[in-house]
Amino acid sequence: MSQEWNDLIDTRHEDSADQLRERQIQLRQMPIEEVGLLLESLPVEQRLADWRLLDEPERFDVLLAMRADPRERILDDLSKDELDELLTDLDASELLELADSLSGRLIDRAFKRMDEQQQEWFLSARQYDDDLIGHWLSHEILTLPQTAKVRDVHRLLRRQHPEYRDAVFLTNRVGQYAGTVRLSDVWREQDHIPLADLISEGVEPLVANDRVQEASGRIQSARLAALPVVDEQGKLLGCLDMTTALELLQEFYEAQLMAGAGMDNEEDLFAPVRKSAKGRAIWLGINLLTAFAASWFIGLFEATLQEVVALAVLMPVVASMGGIAGSQTLTLMIRGLALNQITPANRMALLRKELSVGSLNGVIWAVVIGLVATVWFGSSLIGMVIAAAIAMNIVAAAFSGVVIPVILDRLKIDPALSGSVVLTTVTDIVGFVAFLGLGTLILL
């Protein structure tokens, strides 16, 4: 598979008609998700050419499977008619998925072409942010009144049989969720048995206002293909299925990884140079401000640096050790916050533990680095200065690593995005000031 995949991405040769045909056959045999990944990994012209090799209905599904940015590069290249054809007959969930890549005018047009039911679903999903379960509801569910019997399931399935549904949800007279019955429990039962007797224990409905990360654990433990979703009043709105949960989980983690470098999860591998440069420039700019701040603090000690140039040589060691130690604590905190494991209640205990780890590592590395510096510059005073600065900075890093993400989280700023900038600023400044300040006091 790996070789074949490489061949598919390899587009350096000229394509003859035969090669094109062969490529078309290969593409058509691949699962939609893989075609999406493949197209994302191709430079833009080739991406478009390959996309046009697909069958009409597949073309649309592949677009849905792609990230927003690479998808837009294809949409941008379509003629008005092509776009028009593509956007006929969307359902609510498809339009939701595409909405980020479409202009307001196009969304409007696609919206007006949907039937009333789909329009209603589209509008209701849009009321929820895309990190909430309500945004990602599926309405393909099997529902029956809670008074129904086994025979009603058979009847329902003769009329309607959504794939990948392994349960029927029961509702009461006012539409509130009343229980989940697994289809596998129904098959063995006789026609007159009330479904209420077959309700599965331990299936808790999801709430539309909950965050999507909470869903995946719940779906895992319920072992159902889809969990019921209710609103605050308990009304059954739809379901969240396993496939969507898997996709959302993947997006959540990818977004966290990308956020660490100040980038967007939708970023195209082959984004246009200017767009890409612009997107990254903001992050570089923010970091520049923090770097200048650190420089400004160093500037306070110009006289010292002129006297003892060894301090300038060793500065990166102090900054780097603080930054690394802090990022370890920060990463642990980011994971904990994402999993809801950090709360006001255990924060103090965590802080104590991280400060202990920091003190221990601070002392150990202070000794090591102090000795190296003493030998290197033949001065035990320089060794003592850097040892003290390292110890202080590693402890400060542990403290900041716990406190900064908690504060950011409370300010509703994603610690995965901003945590490391703020942290590095703190450890740089603490490190430089401690090191150069002590140097000024002791060495001058």
Place this chain on the structure above:
Amino acid sequence: MSQEWNDLIDTRHEDSADQLRERQIQLRQMPIEEVGLLLESLPVEQRLADWRLLDEPERFDVLLAMRADPRERILDDLSKDELDELLTDLDASELLELADSLSGRLIDRAFKRMDEQQQEWFLSARQYDDDLIGHWLSHEILTLPQTAKVRDVHRLLRRQHPEYRDAVFLTNRVGQYAGTVRLSDVWREQDHIPLADLISEGVEPLVANDRVQEASGRIQSARLAALPVVDEQGKLLGCLDMTTALELLQEFYEAQLMAGAGMDNEEDLFAPVRKSAKGRAIWLGINLLTAFAASWFIGLFEATLQEVVALAVLMPVVASMGGIAGSQTLTLMIRGLALNQITPANRMALLRKELSVGSLNGVIWAVVIGLVATVWFGSSLIGMVIAAAIAMNIVAAAFSGVVIPVILDRLKIDPALSGSVVLTTVTDIVGFVAFLGLGTLILL
């Protein structure tokens, strides 16, 4: 829910008998996965106390749901008899999950108590590394010969009905996989219809030797609760189910996030201080070596630094801009490599694009920083020196950001783990040498 959860983690108050009883009721009502997360977020003594509040059978399931490190802290505290009781009656998959946390002797004992079938499954799973699908197989599948008819499904389901299975797998006479039939397609059919007529199109079996990340996309597109898994000869071995795929995906991404700071995914929030410090010390040590390398290069320019102390003040700016620009490219590459989107075929195109982005950002920031430095130190020469160094370092960062992960990947070293250390070393050294070297040439 959030308030309740906070209360549960809040253990600062003394527990009266009433409070304990209430806590026990709350714990017993929570899904297993959530209890696991909760116990992980508690300091050790409280963790153990809470675990003992659970019912016997739940205790075991919660241990299975926890990360290896926090789980070990509970296992370590159990008496020999308790442990013995806990490890009676394991099946192959449970023992596999626990194996990391148990001594060889305990694994042996649990192994000997399993029946032959489970022993065989355990040994065959152990032949696969834990990043391969073969390690995570479930053997709870419904299989029938490819000549079977609809009535055989009904018979099979009367005897055997694993939950959460929505398909029957067909095999030929020698046990090779021959197709998947969805149960939802069977219910409507008459008894004499051959199952071979009902095979779902587009279900490709997974191969036991494939990496687990590849599975989640495939399960998503198949929309099945479990995909069949075969060996290299096409023999049906078992299945990989959606729940396991979701869990593995989550672990994969968490491991990547933690690796970025040189930490293990199994790390306990409340690991013992010494163990935790030791685990992190290695990473700090590696980074110390690279920081000393950077310092050594700075040391080459001691004379220059003594003359022009402004260079020492501005050093962090050069290093930081290179590091940030490089980490952006690196992060994009790490995501691409994880998704199989980077191959020999598109690497050159990617490198060209990243170099273009780097050049553009390099020039822009060179101008900005050059101007600031000129004004700050009242010297256009200093401005020119830093501008040139910044431009060079950002371009070098783009180059390294593409090349380093590719080389690491080829050497079978995880770029998510080591990429940033290697990259920062390169950008630090290139930055300092360019900046101080140019400074020596121009300013002295």
